[in-house]
Amino acid sequence: MGSHIDIKGREFELIAFGAGRRICPGLPTAHRMVHLTLGALIHSFDWKLDKGITPESMSMVDKLGFTLRKAQFLQAVPIQI
Numbered sequence: 633m634g635s636h637i638d639i640k641g642r643e644f645e646l647i648a649f650g651a652g653r654r655i656c657p658g659l660p661t662a663h664r665m666v667h668l669t670l671g672a673l674i675h676s677f678d679w680k681l682d683k684g685i686t687p688e689s690m691s692m693v694d695k696l697g698f699t700l701r702k703a704q705f706l707q708a709v710p711i712q713i
């Protein structure tokens with residue numbers, strides 16, 4: 633959030649869709665869908681962290697594999713509004 637990194641393959645800090653001539657042709661669809669889906673989830677539910685986890689104790693450690701992901705998955709629990 634607040635970052636101005638271009639995800640369209642020109643800045644190598646974030647190349648989720650690849651770069652150059654083989655860049656993902658689904659990028660415009662995927663970019664809209666990710667935001668729409670996330671927005672719909674945030675809008676439709678309240679969310680809480682799993683039992684015993686607080687924002688302060690939440691692990692932000694990452695794990696390098698084919699992609700860089702959180703070492704411990706975030707368990708967010710939806711609450712019906």
Ligand code: HEM
Nearest residue numbers: 647648649650651653654655656657658659661662663666
């Ligand atoms: C968040 C969703 C998506 C991510 C993160 C993603 C990511 C990627 C990546 C990293 C590549 C490889 C690029 C490269 O070789 O440099 C790729 C290729 C490709 N993607 Fe996606 N993609 C997504 C969604 C989609 C969607 C929605 C479509 C189609 C509707 C799509 C169709 C393709 C195709 C056909 C290729 C092969 C392109 C080629 O090899 O020339 N992708 N994608």
